[in-house]
Amino acid sequence: ASLYKIDGWGAPYFSVNSSGNISVRPHGSETLAHQEIDLLKIVKKVSDPKSSGGLGLPLPLIVRFPDVLKNRLECLQSAFDYAIESQGYESHYQGVYPVKCNQDRFVVEDIVKFGSSFRFGLEAGSKPELLLAMSCLCKGNPESLLVCNGFKDGEYISLALVARKLALNTVIVLEQEEELDLVIDLSKKLCIRPVIGVRAKLRTKHSGHFGSTSGEKGKFGLTTTQILRVVRKLEQVGMLDCLQLLHFHIGSQIPSTTLLADGVGEAAQIYCELVRLGAHMQVIDIGGGLGIDYDGSKSSESDISVGYDLQEYAAAVVQAVQYVCDRRSIKHPIICSESGRAIVSHHSVLIFETVSATSYQSPALSTLGLQYLVEGLSDDARTDYHNLSAAAIRGEYETCLIYSDQLKQRCVEQFKQGSLGIEQLAAVDGLCDLVSKAIGATDSVRTYHANLSVFTSIPDFWGIGQLFPIVPIHRLEERPSARGILSDLTCDSDGKIDKFIGGESSLPLHELEGDGNGGNAGRYYLGMFLGGAYEEALGGVHNLFGGPSVVRVSQSDGPHSFAVTRAVAGPSCGDVLRVMQHEPELMFETLKHRAQEFLGQQMEDEDDNNSIHNASALASCLARSFNNMPYLCCLT
Numbered sequence: 001a002s003l004y005k006i007d008g009w010g011a012p013y014f015s016v017n018s019s020g021n022i023s024v025r026p027h028g029s030e031t032l033a034h035q036e037i038d039l040l041k042i043v044k045k046v047s048d049p050k051s052s053g054g055l056g057l058p059l060p061l062i063v064r065f066p067d068v069l070k071n072r073l074e075c076l077q078s079a080f081d082y083a084i085e086s087q088g089y090e091s092h093y094q095g096v097y098p099v100k101c102n103q104d105r106f107v108v109e110d111i112v113k114f115g116s117s118f119r120f121g122l123e124a125g126s127k128p129e130l131l132l133a134m135s136c137l138c139k140g141n142p143e144s145l146l147v148c149n150g151f152k153d154g155e156y157i158s159l160a161l162v163a164r165k166l167a168l169n170t171v172i173v174l175e176q177e178e179e180l181d182l183v184i185d186l187s188k189k190l191c192i193r194p195v196i197g198v199r200a201k202l203r204t205k206h207s208g209h210f211g212s213t214s215g216e217k218g219k220f221g222l223t224t225t226q227i228l229r230v231v232r233k234l235e236q237v238g239m240l241d242c243l244q245l246l247h248f249h250i251g252s253q254i255p256s257t258t259l260l261a262d263g264v265g266e267a268a269q270i271y272c273e274l275v276r277l278g279a280h281m282q283v284i285d286i287g288g289g290l291g292i293d294y295d296g297s298k299s300s301e302s303d304i305s306v307g308y309d310l311q312e313y314a315a316a317v318v319q320a321v322q323y324v325c326d327r328r329s330i331k332h333p334i335i336c337s338e339s340g341r342a343i344v345s346h347h348s349v350l351i352f353e354t355v356s357a358t359s360y361q362s363p364a365l366s367t368l369g370l371q372y373l374v375e376g377l378s379d380d381a382r383t384d385y386h387n388l389s390a391a392a393i394r395g396e397y398e399t400c401l402i403y404s405d406q407l408k409q410r411c412v413e414q415f416k417q418g419s420l421g422i423e424q425l426a427a428v429d430g431l432c433d434l435v436s437k438a439i440g441a442t443d444s445v446r447t448y449h450a451n452l453s454v455f456t457s458i459p460d461f462w463g464i465g466q467l468f469p470i471v472p473i474h475r476l477e478e479r480p481s482a483r484g485i486l487s488d489l490t491c492d493s494d495g496k497i498d499k500f501i502g503g504e505s506s507l508p509l510h511e512l513e514g515d516g517n518g519g520n521a522g523r524y525y526l527g528m529f530l531g532g533a534y535e536e537a538l539g540g541v542h543n544l545f546g547g548p549s550v551v552r553v554s555q556s557d558g559p560h561s562f563a564v565t566r567a568v569a570g571p572s573c574g575d576v577l578r579v580m581q582h583e584p585e586l587m588f589e590t591l592k593h594r595a596q597e598f599l600g601q602q603m604e605d606e607d608d609n610n611s612i613h614n615a616s617a618l619a620s621c622l623a624r625s626f627n628n629m630p631y632l633c634c635l636t
């Protein structure tokens with residue numbers, strides 16, 4: 001566990017059990033050891049058709065734990081409840097979940113259900129997100145907020161007004177000044193009184209990767225001049241009472257409570273000014289930014305860690321708002337946050353298999369091979385060869401390396417000119433490998449091939465270099481003897497993972513058992529953790545690899561027992577082809593027709609029902625290919 005720093009990033013949900021497997025504590029409690037679930041058992045049950053009750057779902061696989069979601073929500077709420085009570089703050093906390101972080105139906109429905117007792121709401125940033133938020137909140141608490149962010153056209157605003165008419169506690173947050181005219185016109189036309197918020201562009205700037213949203217030149221929000229114009233216009237049309245919420249978002253992964261308090265304090269001043277100008281302000285919405293400690297270092301210096309925990313975050317927010325409001329004698333507002341990453345990151349684990357690994361056996365060089373090699377060399381190359389041998393005898397390793405590089409270069413040139421055969425070039429490569437190995441200059445990092453697409457499942461690694469903890473989910477009682485990078489199935493050189501938490505350029509990994517390609521005994525499963533936010537919706541279909549299979553796993557009665565409450569295989573080849581406008585049914589018919597055209601005759605002649613020469617066997621093979629997932633599936 002310490003090798004992979006699991007206690008740092010995984011507590012209280014992930015740890016290593018006595019079998020050396022990762023175990024999950026869905027309720028986040030270290031005292032309820034009997035409730036731990038062995039992740040490997042889940043994977044076996046879900047993926048192995050031969051295990052009892054096995055579902056035979058292909059990997060890669062996302063395992064969701066709704067209980068973890070529940071725990072995250074409750075911890076966030078109680079951190080604010082505690083800060084509010086202990087600091088004597090005279091209002092309450094009422095968060096919203098920004099659905100952009102993971103729009104999966106069951107994730108959003110779970111959040112609405114688990115958060116209903118404490119009025120937890122949703123935030124939408126587009127029309128489809130608003131539609132899903134509206135329908136989910138119909139089953140929630142009527143007081144829960146529905147915050148409408150993002151660029152808006154007339155249709156978005158009309159939809160948000162309709163949501164208000166449906167008695168959903170909807171707030172239209174102005175991201176641009178121009179949206180105000182649309183809100184005024186449409187609300188008059190539809191005779192629906194809106195509740196309006198403004199998103200302020202703060203001067204406080206977050207300097208990390210996610211900070212480009214913040215500062216005066218940030219992409220979103222209204223400047224102070226624009227906010228003033230909004231207030232005046234609302235006053236002119238008799239709608240200043242509709243302005244009730246102030247929103248800001250200085251970026252995800254806010255590194256420290258110092259920066260947080262600075263931003264919240266600035267926003268609280270704007271809030272108080274809006275009250276002074278006559279708006280009926282109720283809510284200060286501090287946006288997202290509550291960070292995740294991906295490497296367990298609790299450091300404010302890195303993009304993948306933060307220097308605070310939930311309690312410290314909540315305390316800093318409450319204190320900053322209270323301080324400003326008390327000095328201005330303004331009633332304490334409801335505090336809303338739009339924490340996404342912090343709610344959903346822990347709830348899912350991506351499981352994938354490594355299917356093979358490169359080995360570092362240098363080709364054995366026979367004397368015959370060497371003799372043959374030397375004969376074919378040019379004079380210069382032969383001199384390099386002799387110099388290399390002499391340096392080796394003298395034990396001058398640096399010199400060996402220089403001559404072996406020189407020899408290789410000359411031989412490649414000779415090969416390009418056609419004066420050296422492929423066998424001789426291979427012999428030179430072997431000799432140079434042998435030299436590097438003998439003097440310890442061999443790169444011992446191996447490449448493990450993973451049945452995965454980085455572009456589909458870990459897009460933030462490819463896009464912005466975001467690191468996630470990646471760990472074998474079993475064999476952790478055994479010290480890994482190799483180091484490796486992970487290479488995915490796409491034929492794209494960016495489809496690899498060669499940076500890991502802790503600044504490492506390779507990961508400690510175990511030797512693959514058997515041929516690494518064989519039966520169950522040889523399977524080697526890795527898990528990517530803390531990827532529950534953003535990764536699923538951002539992932540694309542590069543090389544036409546679709547998303548993973550997904551299961552939901554809940555605790556069930558009895559020690560260490562679990563139930564798979566939902567299981568869905570990932571998109572098939574046909575499904576991903578459809579995404580790019582192909583028509584799998586027509587494609588199948590075309591290929592089937594061709595099979596009949598070319599093989600129909602043989603079918604009659606040979607009367608062989610099993611052979612692939614038979615047109616109908618060929619058609620069923622094609623049908624299977626359309627229906628199966630694009631990932632490797634013939635590993636047993």
Ligand code: PLP
Binds near residue numbers: 251338341342
């Ligand atoms: N609110 C807004 C307006 C956002 O743009 C984002 C994401 O960047 C969030 C909330 C969620 O932020 P986080 O995932 O850091 O909680």
